[in-house]
Amino acid sequence: KQEVTQIPAALSVPEGENLVLNCSFTDSAIYNLQWFRQDPGKGLTSLLLIQSSQREQTSGRLNASLDKSSGRSTLYIAASQPGDSATYLCAPSSGGSYIPTFGRGTSLIVHP
Amino acid sequence: DTAVSQTPKYLVTQMGNDKSIKCEQNLGHDTMYWYKQDSKKFLKIMFSYNNKELIINETVPNRFSPKSPDKAHLNLHINSLELGDSAVYFCASSQVRGLKIAGGPREQYFGPGTRLTVT
Numbered sequence: 040k041q042e043v044t045q046i047p048a049a050l051s052v053p054e055g056e057n058l059v060l061n062c063s064f065t066d067s068a069i070y071n072l073q074w075f076r077q078d079p080g081k082g083l084t085s086l087l088l089i090q091s092s093q094r095e096q097t098s099g100r101l102n103a104s105l106d107k108s109s110g111r112s113t114l115y116i117a118a119s120q121p122g123d124s125a126t127y128l129c130a131p132s133s134g135g136s137y138i139p140t141f142g143r144g145t146s147l148i149v150h151p
Numbered sequence: 152d153t154a155v156s157q158t159p160k161y162l163v164t165q166m167g168n169d170k171s172i173k174c175e176q177n178l179g180h181d182t183m184y185w186y187k188q189d190s191k192k193f194l195k196i197m198f199s200y201n202n203k204e205l206i207i208n209e210t211v212p213n214r215f216s217p218k219s220p221d222k223a224h225l226n227l228h229i230n231s232l233e234l235g236d237s238a239v240y241f242c243a244s245s246q247v248r249g250l251k252i253a254g255g256p257r258e259q260y261f262g263p264g265t266r267l268t269v270t
Contacts, residue, residue, distance in 0.1 A: 073258055082241060083194075083261040126192065130259075137247050138184075138207055139259060141194040 041066045041133050043142035051148040058116040060145045062129035067110045069131040073139060074103050074114050077126045086127075087114075119149045154178050157242050157262040164232055165270055172227045172265045174242030182206075183225035184259070185217060186241040194241070200225050201247060232269045239264045 042065045052058060062072075071090045075083040087096045087103040089112070095104040100117040112129055126146045130139035155176045164170055176183060185197040198217045199207040205217065214230045229236060242262040 075261075082263040083243075083259075085258045085260065088258040128194065137182075137245075138196050138199060140196075143191075143193055 041069075041131065041140040043129060043131065043140050045127075045129060045142035045145050047145055048143065049146045049148075051150065052119060054120060054149055054151050056119050056149075058119050058147070060114040060116070060127050060129075060147075062112040062114070062142055064110045064112075064129075064131045064140070066131075066133050067107050069107060069133045070137055072103075072105055072112050072129060072131040074101075074112075075128045075130065077128060077144070079125075083128065119147075121149050121151050124148050154260050155242055155244055155262040157240075157265050159265060160263065161266050161268075163268045163270065166232055166234060168232050169228070169230045170232060170267075171229070172240055172242075172267075174225050174227070174262055176223055176242075176244040176260070178244055178246075178260060180244040180246045180260075181222060182245050182247040183219065183222075184243040184245075185225065185227050186243065188239040188241060188264070190238070197240075198225075198227075229267075232267075234269050237267055237269045239266050241265075 044063045046061045073088045074086045076086050077083050089096045089105045102115040104113045126144040128141050128144045130141045132139045158173045182201045184199045186194050188194045197211050200219045203219045216228045218226045241264045243259045245259040246257045
């Protein structure tokens with residue numbers, strides 16, 4: 040059974056810092072891994088999807104890397120802004136039904 | 152147009168009642184999901200439907216019954232509601248089958264959630 044751990048659980052930083060959010064998973068036989076953002080009281084917004092054959096994906100100030108063999112993914116946020124404040128979730132998809140398993144997320148606060 | 156929509160957004164009801172939550176996606180995806188997010192914000196899969204067929208049913212009480220009238224809709228019916236059912240329920244969709252690229256399903260798209268409160 041896939042288990043996903045996200046570190047740190049919470050992070051509070053001043054605006055402008057570069058951030059690293061970590062995700063580890065126990066079953067390395069994944070099809071892909073998706074990073075999401077969840078704002079308070081809202082649904083999940085997809086940020087990046089990395090296929091199992093890929094090493095990284097970039098979108099704007101976000102860069103996600105994947106090391107499938109070691110069961111790790113990292114989300115890098117450059118030049119953080121207050122608008123980046125949210126909970127970030129990673130979800131690798133594995134198993135015959137391609138079901139994503141979610142971590143508990145990293146709660147990020149970027150203060151001005 | 153909203154890609155994945157859910158109704159209602161808020162649902163307050165008493166123990167023992169039966170209620171339904173509706174979900175619709177206009178993305179043409181073949182797979183839809185229901186997730187439950189508890190008070191500790193942990194998101195857990197409940198059901199997954201592919202082309203109107205149930206493909207996964209996690210350890211969910213049989214008071215919960217998903218209904219998929221067509222590929223674009225996956226409704227969740229809950230009988231005899233209990234206090235512990237209070238949570239936020241999210242619907243999601245993705246394209247799983249018939250992909251040209253390797254690596255399985257494309258990204259999931261989530262609805263805005265339905266906050267269920269049982270009193």
